[in-house]
Amino acid sequence: MKTQSVALLRRWKVTRRSASIVLLAAFALLILLALAFNSSWSRGLYYLTGEESIVERVKGVGALTLIWLTQRPPQIDAFAPMPHIDVNPYGVNTFLQLEAEEENVRRQLEMLHAAGFGWIRQEFPWEDIEIHGKGDFEDRRTVPPKSAWLKYARIVDLAEENGIQILARLDNPPAWSRAAGDAAGTLAPPDNFDDFGDFVAAVAGRYCGRI
Structure with missing residues (x-):
């Protein structure tokens, strides 16, 4: 019973974290939509994404934000495994x-x-x-x-x-x-x-x- 409770608690934490990320991303998109119609902010979004239309600029920043929120931190340990070290790169x-x-x-x-x-x-x-x-x-x-x-x-x-x-x-x-x-x-x-x-x-x- 205790094991099942721990598993349910962990699953609830993961679900809550995922929901929080989605809500945060949606909130960020709403802010971006509001700012996108401001000329100075619109230019900033253009330089950040390279997109011409306002909608695509907002989508681009939203994608970058989602990546930033969900990506795993890099392994920087002294002995972290490195992939493909046995492949000749030249x-x-x-x-x-x-x-x-x-x-x-x-x-x-x-x-x-x-x-x-x-x-x-x-x-x-x-x-x-x-x-x-x-x-x-x-x-x-x-x-x-x-x-x-x-x-x-x-x-x-x-x-x-x-x-x-x-x-x-x-x-x-x-x-x-x-x-x-x-x-x-x-x-x-x-x-x-x-x-x-x-x-x-x-x-x-x-x-x-x-x-």
């Missing part, structure tokens, strides 16, 4: 797909590993992989034709050999994905975003667990 942008020779790719990744980099953000341009049409992953820009995946498989393999993780950047829609081709620019979005989704699925299916 990375670099690479464009290894532009290298024609495998030895150049290998040398660059070896140098990055020696310099202490743990990951790379590497481009996987859509236009360079699904080149000539949907579902067509053959590169016929050279003779003889070859798989468009070859250079990217090489990058993934060599990165793994050097203990470097890959953050793949999928971009640059091919011309065939737009009825107007490259008339609006080579970076214009595709007409059908499902085509891009299928490309992403193809990359994920091929390199799942490796990038």
